Amino acid sequence: MNILITGGCGFVGSSLALNIKQKYPKYEVTALDNLHRNGSELNIPILHEAGINFIQGDVRRPEDLEPLSYDLMIEASAEPSVMAGLNGDDRYLMETNFGGLFNCVRSVLDNNAKLIFLSTSRIFPMSAINGLEYIEEASRYTMKYGHGIAENFPKEGTRSLYGMSKYAGELLIAEYIEMLGLKAIINRCGLLAGKGQFGKTDQGVVTHWAASYIYDKQLSIFGNGKQVRDILNVRDLFRLIDMQIHSFDRFRSELFNIGGGINNSLSIFELDALCKKLIGAKEVPFMPERVLDIKYYVTDNTKIQSYGWSPEISAEETLKEIADWITENKEELKWIFA
Ligand SMILES: NC(=O)c1ccc[n+]([C@@H]2O[C@H](COP(=O)([O-])OP(=O)(O)OC[C@H]3O[C@@H](n4cnc5c(N)ncnc54)[C@H](O)[C@@H]3O)[C@@H](O)[C@H]2O)c1
Incomplete structure (x- = not known):
């Protein structure tokens, strides 16, 4: 099998490439990337060493x-920040996330190949999520009814420019499946984390939090810290992609919400407490709520579970994995995180 991974030097793309190549050494794996993301170039020698083309x-x-x-x-290239487009960089966002996806879809059709697209939970409108009824507990919000967001959650409302660019991509793929027979699967992922992520304030919060503890950088909790996210380890995502690559027709033309689920969810408050437990003490002040923040996102994995996949790695294990990776590579990673 010959697999092309766009955004192959990014966090998700490179993790998938390395996992695929390790499990299937005979597969030809190619990572295509324009190295837009800070730190993505660090993955080139790692990919080369593993026998992956760049x-x-x-x-x-x-x-x-x-x-x-x-x-x-596997289409994993993107400008993935929810804050993207707000500071005059909207052209890059749209041209990459939507225009770039269109070019990828065309290329997949020209190759008579298959496509796995990584979408995002940010396609769901902020007002629809924030408007749900929540119970405010000591350290987190919990949903009053149900425990997560399923595929059919309402789509009316605005969702951030990033969310829109990815939602437009989902719609584009759905049309090409129906009109031109595109062979595609859409995985709409919640928060992904794991070692190898160059996290920053607006994207990759688990890594950003751990790194700020390790390098003793200033951190702030925006709002009351009770905002909840479920955390999916990228190695769990690989287990799913592995299944999809090897029984593509079973998943073909389907769209799945994919995430860590309620058992692997943490509020910012709880993430901070875990960092204190695993890494050490640190003062973290509260700041006013941030624009584009949502109170809650936990995936309802019911649909994908019926296909035989569920997450296995706990949020605490993921945080520990990230903290160990940064600690072991503290000097090399300094210019990114410190
Ligand atoms: N990380 C998450 O929590 C998360 C959650 C949901 C969905 N996703 C999706 O997963 C995919 C990968 O995200 P990530 O976290 O690995 O982000 P990332 O920034 O680490 O990786 C994206 C890669 O795409 C590359 N890229 C950017 N513009 C490009 C262009 N025009 N042409 C070629 N390459 C380009 C970047 O250089 C980078 O290496 C994205 O589609 C994102 O929307 C990520």
Whole structure:
């Protein structure tokens, strides 16, 4: 099998590439990336060493995709920050997340290949999520009814420019499946975490939190800290992608909400307490609520569980894995996190 991973030097793309190559050494795996994300270039030697090809290319440029032939594409390139587009960088966001996806879809059709697209829980409108009824407990919000967000949760309302760019991508794929027979699966992921993530304030919160503890950088809790997210370890995502690659037709044309689920959810408050337990003491002040924040996102994994997948790695294990990775590579990672 010949697999192309766009955004292959990013956190998710490189983790998937390395896991695939490790489990299936005979597969040809190629990572295409324009190295837009700070730190993504650090993955090039790691990928090379594992026998993965690297192509410096840009999904915004159809000519970068045209020469490539492959059986399956994992589309993991993106500007993935929910704050993206608010500071004059909206053109890059739209041209990569939507225009780039279109180029990828065209390339997949030209290759008569298969596509696995990574979408995001941010496609759900903020007002719909914040408008649910919550119980305010000591350290977190809990949903009054149910325990998570399923595929059919309402879509009316605004969702951030990032969320819109990915939702537009989902709609594009749905049309191409129906109209032009595109072979595709959409995984709509909640918060992903694990070692290898170059987290920052607006994206990759678990890594950002752990790194700020380890490098003793200033941190703030925005709002009351009771905002909840479920955390999915990228190695659990690999287990799912592995299943999808190898029994594609069973998942074909379907869209799944994918996440850590209620048992692997943490509020910011609880994440902070775990960092204190695993890494050490630190003062973290409260700040006013931040624009585009949502009170709660926990995945309802019911649909994907019926296909035989559920998360296995706990939020605490994931945090520990990240803290160990940063501690072991403290000098090399200093320029990114410190
Ligand atoms: N990390 C998460 O928590 C999370 C959650 C839900 C969905 N996702 C989705 O997963 C995918 C991967 O996210 P990530 O966390 O690995 O982000 P990342 O920033 O670590 O990786 C994205 C990669 O895409 C590359 N890239 C950006 N613009 C490009 C372009 N025009 N052409 C080619 N490459 C380009 C970047 O250089 C980077 O290496 C994205 O589609 C994102 O929307 C991520």
